[in-house]
Amino acid sequence: MMETISLEIVENIADIRLNRPKKRNAINLELMLSLITAAKQLKANKQLRAIVLSGNGEAFCAGMDFGIFTDMLSGKITADSTGFEDLSEQGANKGQQMGWLWQEIPVPVIAAVHGAALGAGLNIALGADIRIVTPDAKLGLLEITWGFLPDTSATQSLQRLANLDRIKELIFTGRLFSGQEAYEYGLATELADSPHERALEMATTIAGQNPDAIRRAKDMLNKLSFLSVEEGLALEAEHCRSLLGSPNQLEAAAARFEKRAPRFSDPQYLS
Template structure:
């Protein structure tokens, strides 16, 4: 299926019997997110929002991992506080409520049919946030999961603060974000992050998609509209808050230290929050 906007075959989309098979196609990099993959994934999702005859979507990653998060090369631009070194912070449209990094996740809520994510290997950082925006997540028990952003001196700014809060208890969401720890999918299933565990998540996802595709398409679409209605009502304000917070963090001294320490293989040495940060909190 040809879709304008997909670059360098970064994403493949195949349609069969009303089911779209969407795959991140950067297996040699564990499907890590670079600018081209961000743009291609958003384009694929956008095309599916108006595709006639669509009944279900299976979202997966080629190779050993679903998505290992942001490409390490993308960290090189984070010393620029204005975010202009990359297109991922660009709003997708003048009146949009998402920028590109948020849209690669949120678009799966905009797709009018159920989206099932099949996870294996790694779903870290941005990869985890993409999975959180699917309607259903099926994972191999050994899949490594993490809302990893705080490890890099950042926050989950790709819709993750909203979507995570819909799936787990508030204290669990906070612990996962604050600690940035990596957990396996069997624990994620117990916490509510993962819908089903499977030794072959892609086959299981395809089987469930086939079952859903056999139901009345009018009823399935109506059900998704209703089940996402309240979520969409909260989204714009929360996504704007994510963008505000990430803009403050990118290129800051502590964020640079988090990245530098990782690549220098040492413990980071952080400074206390500066007076500007404290004033910002008091104003809120």
């Protein structure tokens, strides 16, 4: 894989790690593009069951590499030269894709956060479905301290996770907060002293479920906030109707009755 990230897939679980440990995994252009490429590859993987996203070294991700800012100030790189403004089908630029593509992947993405998760680094973690964080992790939406505001899809992720007044306070002040606080605010799903180990454990549990049901569940839950009650109930009924009596659903039921591990085939639902 690219030098700025590492990617290993074992038993249909992808273990992807930011890999600039000497820079606390700060995001340069190469890392940004590598994450986007990897996310698109994982999105197309029909055998995949779950993803664990973490960082090598002492931090998850310390945010943007200062080198990007100096290169922008000097004119060495521009939005045009990097293709930064090349939009996805959803209208996301490259920075936004880096944070949002994890939501578009049809299987659960679990972020394992330790050390620092700052600015764009935190925004990447917010794009995951689940975040497991050390209690003493240092997190922050620091963009305001640079005269900017959260980008890389953070505004879309935050509104689904925490109360609006708390989101405003964290954005307006740019203050640091701990993993424990993140858990209290709803920005962390679970606290763990060894988040990567716990994330792999959770991914293994998820990978043992009906892959069609998991994919349909993520699709449904991601859409619910945009639907009326009537539309949401219709979507739920549609997914349940499609699952009932399907090969993997029948295998799940048989395994339960026979008290054995299920033997699922690759999912038919690939959305």
